[in-house]
Amino acid sequence: xxxxxxxxxxxxxxxxxxxxxxxxxxxxxxxxxxxxxxxxxxxxxxxxxxxxxxxxxxxxxxxxxxxxxxxxxxxxxxxxxxxxxxxxxxxxxxxxxxxxxxxxxxxxxxxxxxxxxxxxxxxxxxxxxxxxxxxxxxxxxxxxxxxxxxxxxxxxxxxxxxxxxxxxxxxxxxxxxxxxxxxxxxxxxxxxxxxxxxxxxxxxxxxxxxxxxxxxxxxxxxxxxxxxxxxxxxxxxxxxxxxxxxxxxxxxxxxxxxxxxxxxxxxxxxxxxxxxxxxxxxxxxxxxxxxxxxxxxxxxxxxxxxxxxxxxxxxxxxxxxxxxxxxxxxxxxxxxxxxxxxxxxxxxxxxxxxxxxxxxxxxxxxxxxxxxxxxxxxxxxxxxxxxxxxxxxxxxxxxxxxxxxxxxxxxxxxxxxxxxxxxxxxxxxxxxxxxxxxxxxxxxxxxxxxxxxxxxxxxxxxxxxxxxxxxxxxxxxxxxxxxxxxxxxxxxxxxxxxxxxxxxxxxxxxxxxxxxxxxxxxxxxxxxxxxxxxxxxxxxxxxxxxxxxxxxxxxxxxxxxxxxxxxxxxxxxxxxxxxxxxxxxxxxxxxxxxxxxxxxxxxx
Numbered sequence: 297x298x299x300x301x302x303x304x305x306x307x308x309x310x311x312x313x314x315x316x317x318x319x320x321x322x323x324x325x326x327x328x329x330x331x332x333x334x335x336x337x338x339x340x341x342x343x344x345x346x347x348x349x350x351x352x353x354x355x356x357x358x359x360x361x362x363x364x365x366x367x368x369x370x371x372x373x374x375x376x377x378x379x380x381x382x383x384x385x386x387x388x389x390x391x392x393x394x395x396x397x398x399x400x401x402x403x404x405x406x407x408x409x410x411x412x413x414x415x416x417x418x419x420x421x422x423x424x425x426x427x428x429x430x431x432x433x434x435x436x437x438x439x440x441x442x443x444x445x446x447x448x449x450x451x452x453x454x455x456x457x458x459x460x461x462x463x464x465x466x467x468x469x470x471x472x473x474x475x476x477x478x479x480x481x482x483x484x485x486x487x488x489x490x491x492x493x494x495x496x497x498x499x500x501x502x503x504x505x506x507x508x509x510x511x512x513x514x515x516x517x518x519x520x521x522x523x524x525x526x527x528x529x530x531x532x533x534x535x536x537x538x539x540x541x542x543x544x545x546x547x548x549x550x551x552x553x554x555x556x557x558x559x560x561x562x563x564x565x566x567x568x569x570x571x572x573x574x575x576x577x578x579x580x581x582x583x584x585x586x587x588x589x590x591x592x593x594x595x596x597x598x599x600x601x602x603x604x605x606x607x608x609x610x611x612x613x614x615x616x617x618x619x620x621x622x623x624x625x626x627x628x629x630x631x632x633x634x635x636x637x638x639x640x641x642x643x644x645x646x647x648x649x650x651x652x653x654x655x656x657x658x659x660x661x662x663x664x665x666x667x668x669x670x671x672x673x674x675x676x677x678x679x680x681x682x683x684x685x686x687x688x689x690x691x692x693x694x695x696x697x698x699x700x701x702x703x704x705x706x707x708x709x710x711x712x713x714x715x716x717x718x719x720x721x722x723x724x725x726x727x728x729x730x731x732x733x734x735x736x737x738x739x740x741x742x743x744x745x746x747x748x749x750x751x752x753x754x755x756x757x758x759x760x761x762x763x764x765x766x767x768x769x770x771x772x773x774x775x776x777x778x779x780x781x782x783x784x785x786x787x788x789x790x791x792x793x794x795x796x797x798x799x800x801x802x803x804x805x806x807x808x809x810x811x812x813x814x815x816x817x818x819x820x821x822x823x824x825x826x827x828x829x830x831x832x833x834x835x836x837x838x839x840x841x842x843x844x845x846x847x848x849x850x851x852x853x854x855x856x857x858x859x860x861x862x863x864x865x866x867x868x869x870x871x872x873x874x875x876x877x878x879x880x881x882x883x884x885x886x887x888x889x890x891x892x893x894x895x896x897x898x899x900x
Contacts (some may be wrong), residue, residue, distance in 0.1 A: 311563060314339060314418040316353055320373060325385065331355065331411060339420055340388010342843035353416075358385035358393065359512035360493055368671065369400070371718050372725075373412050378402055380725040383421070388534035391504040393496050393766070395425045442785050449827070469551075469588050471756060473561060474498050480577055483507045483564035489557050491520035503566045510564070523548050523826035533582040535575060543568045547578040552594050555887070561585050603754065621647045625772055637776050638674065644776075645676040648749075648769050650764060653753045654678070660692060660738070661745035686727055695746055697723065698734045702746075709734040710763065713755045731756040735770035739777060747773055803874075806833040815889065824870055824894075836871040838876070838892065866898060873897045 317330040330355070332346050345351040357365050359385040372380060379401045386394050398418050405411040470486070473495065477484035483499030485507070493511050496505065508517050523536050528547055538544040547563040563581055565571040625644045645657040659674040670692040675683050711720055712731040724730065727868035728752050737745035747770045748805045797804050803821030807814050815830035829837070877893040 310421055314341075314416075316416040318353065318414050318416070319405065319415060320369075320412050322373065327414075336567060337416075338392055338419070339386060340390040340392055342389055350861070356386050356388060358387055358388060361385050366454075367718065368721070369414060371722050372400070372404060373414075375719070375722050377722055377725065381728070386418075387508055387807055389505070391501050391508075393552070394420050395422045396447060397421045437529060439635065453829045458771075470495055472584070472588060476581070478565075480563075480573060482570060482574055485511070485562050486551070486559055487511065487520075487562060487563075488559040489524070491517060491524070491560075493651065495558060499564070505566055506566075527560070528557075535578050543571050545571050545574055545579055549573060549582045550589075551585060551592070552589045558592075561588070585658075605729070621651060622768060622772060625664060625776070640677065641674045641776055645674055648766075649676050652765070654749055658687070658691075658748040658750065658751045659737075660748070661777070662694060670746065691727055694723070694726075698746055698748075699736070699743070702736050705738045706768070707736065708763070710758055712757050714757055714820070730754065731758065733758060733766050735767060737770065737774045737777060739774070743789065744777065764801070804891065805834060806889050806891050809880070809888040809890055821894065833891070837867055838865070838894075867894070 302495070308622070309762070313333075314336045315331065315333040316336065318327045319330050320327045324531065329346060329349070332341070332343055334343055336346070339356075341353070341356055342351055346353060354362060354366065363380065365384050368382060374798055375741050379399065382398045382400060383399070384396065386396050388394065396415050396418050401415040401417075404414050405799075419463055433478070437775040448855075473484050473486060477498045481500060482496065485493055486495050488496040497507050497511075499507060515866065519798075523534070523546070525549060527534055530549075534548065536546045536548070537867055538546060540707050544564065544566045548560045551558045552792050561581070563574060563578070565574045621644065625640060625647075641659065643661065648654070649654050649657045652812075655678050657676045659671040660670040660671060672683060672692070677683070710733050711724065716724075724732065727750075729752055731751040733749040735747045739745075749766050759864055797816070797818040798820075800818060801820055803818065803824050805814050805817035805821055810832050810836040813831050814829050814834050822828045863876050865874060865876055866872075873896075874894045875897050879891045879893070881889055883892050
């Protein structure tokens, strides 16, 4: 046993996991420590104090993450989740803030006594997160408008997660605040307009732990309201006595972007010498905060202008990529026999997943031998891994929950961090999802399957464009399944094209390459024109570029050789300047045709 323990300890040290085991009893407050591995000291935990019961492991969870972590554990126990992965922040006795990834396993000790043991396998991933952050900064510098968001109130949200375009500027703001703290030997932190900590508190190690805890106390939360009201009413430097008494004081200066309040830069002191120094420099602190506000506003304005200039081209490229996926799938279906539909579905799932930067996609259909049960029909995993037992057995058994959510969601189940309940989080954890979109697949008027778009590597927020595109793909997959599984197994491609292209908001028509005859025009274009263009002469509303340059052979050959041609033109029938995209395609029986996509120029 001694030798076994020796090797177990060596294995723990090699894998760099800290092991913590706690026992919980349902409906009983708190928990008891069963085991903590000696290497827990590597993340700032006092192993001796933990074993003596003089410290709780919960004390090391970052204050603003603590409630969320504990609630998730209890919900997992209540829902009989056996294992899941959680990421959160921890602060050790050394004052270092660490990001950790925790594999959590839950075992039943006694059903009668409602007793459970929860095993925490903790790994410090701070270095990994720092590398990700540096990569994100690099991408943000190269593409400043990427994922930039504005809050519903119209103010800029200063957040590394929500505004990668502002990451370099926010980094500089934090460096200024941290440098100011080091120069003055005072404690510093940035809090939002409600007093919630938004940056890592810094300052002398002596009282840094207390400075962390200060912002989680009920006393501070009430006192913050008083300080905020006074600062914003008078808009001048202030020093406040600490509510709990003693020598310590606080100075608070607002950070604005334009007229929008982002939060407050707080300086703190504990000792008489620190307080004396704070009283000497609190006006300089206020002035520095004003400079930071000016810097952020200038940076934000610069990014907005950059976004405007790049947005049109990027939006068009993304739309063309989506259209290309649909066109490729339709072309494959049109040119292959029905027994190849499975391959086309698999290829389409792969193209969609890579375009949307998804981890996995699933297509479940009813089992032919058991019409009440789902089975996995097609699957794509970006890592190349085969589907796990959970995906093959456990997830199909729980698809009734997805069906219920689709009914409540007007034909779509969409979950991301903007609308998930705690129960949703737990359910998605079972399959390592963090966000999903699910659409129903119907065949001959009845529910036949479920198409799932899944994300597991980040807390994603689905965009309107992604939802619209995913809906189009679900309709496309439905049409493919009609070809393969419908009672009338004759592939009515005309019907499928109409249904698919009518789901797009852009004006689309398909015309003969040489005569201009319109084979098909979608609903969006017909609504723009006020009549159905199908069967008409497209040259009456849009001249063929080859005709326009009929006496310039070089230009005509260049146009003919392009896969995609883009131009801008005034269309008299619409009385609008339109952005035009022309894509060569083969129409139903292989005839030469082009697809025209028309969008108002002002919409880009």
